[in-house]
Amino acid sequence: MDPISPLEQALHAARALVLADLVAGQVAEPDVVSLVEESVAQRRWWVEQWPEGAEFVAGLVAQDVQDALLERYGRWPLCPVCGSGNPHALDVEPELGPDPHWVCGKAGVKVAAVGSLGTAGAGPRPS
């Protein structure tokens, strides 16, 4: 077996982080998981062209999945910080950089690192 390349490691990590956040939001349906796989496949091509971008992959996959979900399911992940007003989605910051975080643009706060939404109280709201 070949050792896993740093590039593969980055892609594996990105998939695991985004899946963890999907599980936290209880949207990890099989077809949603395939959206993650699709994004990881596209980003594999991207990062092969630009290996220096490996540490940006998690943030990019998170944004890809967020965009894909918006078309098919609606906003994800919903902001767990703002209790009132219209439900809104968190944004990934930096859009292209290492150590991506989910932030609430309204309150201007970092909510959680990508992959750690489950510990930030995100998820379906109690009705």
Ligand SMILES: [Zn+2]
């Ligand atoms: Zn908010």
